[in-house]
Amino acid sequence: MENIFIILLGLSMIYISSTSRLSAHVNMLVAQGWLLFWICLAGFAKEPWFNFAIFANKEAFILNSTHVLGLLFVIFETLVIKAYIIPWFLKKVIKKTHAHRDTDANIPHFYCLVISSFILFAGFLVANIAIPEFKNINPMYFGTSLAIIIISLWLITIKHKVLSNVIGFITMENGIFLLSLAVAKEMPVIVNLGVLLDLFIAVFILGMLIREIDHEFHDLEVSHLSDLKDYEYND
Amino acid sequence: MINLVLLFPLVACLIIYIFKKDFLNTCMLNLYAILHLIVSIFAILGKDFLPAWQSCSFFAINQRNVLFLAIMSVVFLAVAIYNSGYLKGESETSQKLRHYTYMSLFFVLSMTGAILSTNLGVSWVFIEGTTLASAYLIYFHKTKHSIEAAWKYVFICSIGIALAFVGIILLTFATGSLNSLYFEDLYSNAKLFDPFWLKLSFVFILFGIGTKMGLAPVHFWLPDAHAEAPSPISALLSATLLNSAFLMILNVFGIMINANCDTYARIMMLAMGFLSLFITAVFVYHINNYKRMLAYSSIENMGILIIGLALGGVATIASIIHLIGHSLIKASFFLTSGNILKIYSTRKIKSVSGLLCIDNKTAWLWIASLIGIVALPPSILFISEFMIIKEIIIQNKLILAILFFFLLTIVLYGLAKAIIRMSFSTSLDIKESELREVAKKIEWPMFMPQIVMLLFAFILGVYMPEWLTILIKNTVLGF
Numbered sequence: 001m002e003n004i005f006i007i008l009l010g011l012s013m014i015y016i017s018s019t020s021r022l023s024a025h026v027n028m029l030v031a032q033g034w035l036l037f038w039i040c041l042a043g044f045a046k047e048p049w050f051n052f053a054i055f056a057n058k059e060a061f062i063l064n065s066t067h068v069l070g071l072l073f074v075i076f077e078t079l080v081i082k083a084y085i086i087p088w089f090l091k092k093v094i095k096k097t098h099a100h101r102d103t104d105a106n107i108p109h110f111y112c113l114v115i116s117s118f119i120l121f122a123g124f125l126v127a128n129i130a131i132p133e134f135k136n137i138n139p140m141y142f143g144t145s146l147a148i149i150i151i152s153l154w155l156i157t158i159k160h161k162v163l164s165n166v167i168g169f170i171t172m173e174n175g176i177f178l179l180s181l182a183v184a185k186e187m188p189v190i191v192n193l194g195v196l197l198d199l200f201i202a203v204f205i206l207g208m209l210i211r212e213i214d215h216e217f218h219d220l221e222v223s224h225l226s227d228l229k230d231y232e233y234n235d
Numbered sequence: 236m237i238n239l240v241l242l243f244p245l246v247a248c249l250i251i252y253i254f255k256k257d258f259l260n261t262c263m264l265n266l267y268a269i270l271h272l273i274v275s276i277f278a279i280l281g282k283d284f285l286p287a288w289q290s291c292s293f294f295a296i297n298q299r300n301v302l303f304l305a306i307m308s309v310v311f312l313a314v315a316i317y318n319s320g321y322l323k324g325e326s327e328t329s330q331k332l333r334h335y336t337y338m339s340l341f342f343v344l345s346m347t348g349a350i351l352s353t354n355l356g357v358s359w360v361f362i363e364g365t366t367l368a369s370a371y372l373i374y375f376h377k378t379k380h381s382i383e384a385a386w387k388y389v390f391i392c393s394i395g396i397a398l399a400f401v402g403i404i405l406l407t408f409a410t411g412s413l414n415s416l417y418f419e420d421l422y423s424n425a426k427l428f429d430p431f432w433l434k435l436s437f438v439f440i441l442f443g444i445g446t447k448m449g450l451a452p453v454h455f456w457l458p459d460a461h462a463e464a465p466s467p468i469s470a471l472l473s474a475t476l477l478n479s480a481f482l483m484i485l486n487v488f489g490i491m492i493n494a495n496c497d498t499y500a501r502i503m504m505l506a507m508g509f510l511s512l513f514i515t516a517v518f519v520y521h522i523n524n525y526k527r528m529l530a531y532s533s534i535e536n537m538g539i540l541i542i543g544l545a546l547g548g549v550a551t552i553a554s555i556i557h558l559i560g561h562s563l564i565k566a567s568f569f570l571t572s573g574n575i576l577k578i579y580s581t582r583k584i585k586s587v588s589g590l591l592c593i594d595n596k597t598a599w600l601w602i603a604s605l606i607g608i609v610a611l612p613p614s615i616l617f618i619s620e621f622m623i624i625k626e627i628i629i630q631n632k633l634i635l636a637i638l639f640f641f642l643l644t645i646v647l648y649g650l651a652k653a654i655i656r657m658s659f660s661t662s663l664d665i666k667e668s669e670l671r672e673v674a675k676k677i678e679w680p681m682f683m684p685q686i687v688m689l690l691f692a693f694i695l696g697v698y699m700p701e702w703l704t705i706l707i708k709n710t711v712l713g714f
Contacts, residue, residue: 137408149401156394162386169394176397180404187356187407190293191416194360195400201367202393209374209386216379225383228459230518230527 002042009035010120010144013151018113020101025167026087032174033083040074077196086203093207097214102161116151123147141182148175161220166206173199236283237290240274244340257329260336261319268315275308294351298709303350303482310474310566313684317570318467320680341368349479355416358483366392373464384463391456399443405436425493437500440487448480449537451511461530466573473533474566504545511538512642519649524582526572535646536561546626551711553622560615563692564607567685571600578674584653589662594674598658600685605654609647613696
């Protein structure tokens with residue numbers, strides 16, 4: 001079941017790499033948040049404690065309270081932060097800065113589509129290699145998240161608007177989130193919380209900086225941000 | 236005791252926020268610095284003055300991190316004292332100065348958290364926290380250049396640190412049945428780890444945290460951020476932030492040693508170290524901006540640290556000695572550069588001339604810092620670099636020894652050329668008397684910290700007390 005969601009997550013990266021409208025990118029972030037939620041839920045559904053009875057039975061609820069806390073945290077992380085607050089904030093930034101398109105990327109969109117498809121394909125291939133090191137790891141998660149991280153990094157390097165770079169950064173974080181699901185181990189909640197807080201504040205600070213860049217340069221082109229050099233430096 | 240040092244900044248921020256008085260800014264920063272130093276002194280003595288108030292298991296003071304904490308305290312106190320003089324001359328609104336204080340407190344808090352954490356995940360969180368807290372500080376002057384520097388800093392470091400998190404996840408693949416990220420557990424179970432995933436995770440963590448530490452080839456944020464930040468912040472960035480990133484690499488390298496995968500890790504670290512030296516040697520010669528030049532020198536010194544760690548043996552001890560010396564000298568160097576920036580209002584090397592005529596205190600501090608950083612005796616860095624070269628020769632890597640020596644000489648020439656020219660040339664500026672007037676306004680808090688730190692660095696080069704030797708040896712016990 002979760003494989004469908006994982007494949008859709010991979011395909012959303014292909015869509016991001018082949019379109020230039022920034023609002024479409026943000027919509028894809030919402031979709032990724034939801035997909036990650038369903039993937040987590042599918043993981044939880046396999047656990048023996050997961051049924052609706054625990055919500056009816058008080059003792060069972062108390063017994064499984066740590067699991068329920070984990071579930072609530074995942075809902076908060078994926079649905080509230082990843083699918084709602086961050087996209088909402090980015091949409092606000094887009095509205096304020098009137099940056100609706102990232103038109104002239106270094107590589108035409110068609111080639112972007114082809115290259116990212118190849119990366120995703122390579123990810124699926126990695127997922128199918130049966131080497132003994134993969135014994136504890138779900139290969140589907142591993143291959144797709146690897147592809148998502150690489151596509152995101154690659155998109156960051158070719159896009160021309162600072163906003164697209166931030167979107168690339170968030171998709172990369174989504175890829176890392178998927179990677180952390182590949183092994184059936186939980187990080188301590190405090191670490192997860194810290195990671196989430198850091199991601200959130202990073203996006204927030206980047207958003208603020210984008211507004212300042214827009215205010216100072218009247219444009220969101222990355223090329224404006226290349227004035228600091230070692231030679232011929234004007235103070 | 237640990238709780239006190241971690242919670243005080245939050246309380247201080249709250250007090251500043253409620254009372255909104257300008258004198259509280261410097262007051263709280265200085266108070267925190269003094270408290271930090273007291274806690275470090277007690278930590279070195281092995282005592283806890285608040286034994287009833289235990290911190291959670293994520294933080295502890297141990298043999299590994301106590302020296303890092305102490306160095307940080309000394310540098311932070313120096314910076315806080317300097318800062319009280321520095322902020323007097325700033326013509327910023329009181330709201331902006333308050334924000335500056337909040338962020339400085341958070342910055343130091345997150346570095347302290349990163350140093351004290353006993354869990355790999357928690358130290359990751361705090362290392363990322365340092366990036367976020369210092370972003371505003373770099374952007375403080377709100378110029379086009381500072382926006383650019385802050386953007387590059389946040390973006391490059393966040394991506395680097397995100398890759399380090401990939402490394403941590405890969406490490407959890409390696410740990411097999413162990414479900415813990417405490418360093419203690421990781422060390423004791425390291426032999427059972429899967430070497431394939433462990434090696435892969437080290438690559439990611441080294442590159443990720445190496446970004447934060449300023450190692451080439453992932454150092455690009457460092458010169459921009461150090462050059463654009465206010466000078467006290469540049470000093471903190473260079474002398475404490477890079478150290479806390481180094482501590483995390485040191486801790487992860489400990490896992491590699493315990494798992495017997497260290498040969499592979501050493502080669503990678505050696506390559507990154509020499510690349511850092513090479514990059515500095517190439518760029519330092521033509522640089523136009525003296526704060527940028529100091530930033531490149533930080534890259535070089537971080538390279539030396541990682542080379543020392545990679546070589547092992549006596550070089551590991553040398554690398555800790557180097558860390559102490561570099562923190563003290565580079566902090567005083569950056570603080571002095573703040574004085575020069577105040578006098579001349581430019582960062583261009585060519586626009587600064589006749590420093591000795593205009594302000595001889597700043598000029599002599601500038602020259603003394605140069606002598607310290609290029610490791611001329613009696614600087615403590617001379618001892619550490621000498622020990623590293625000795626270890627390279629003992630290991631029969633003659634080519635590396637020659638390369639090390641050659642690159643350091645180029646860096647020495649590049650730095651010395653610029654600084655001697657700034658200090659000893661005759662002043663060509665027609666506004667000489669105006670500059671003198673500005674120089675007279677610089678008060679003692681902007682000289683004293685540098686003098687004390689340089690004195691420490693030179694005295695330690697001649698005489699190293701017994702307790703410090705033991706501390707240094709304990710820091711790298713088992714390497």
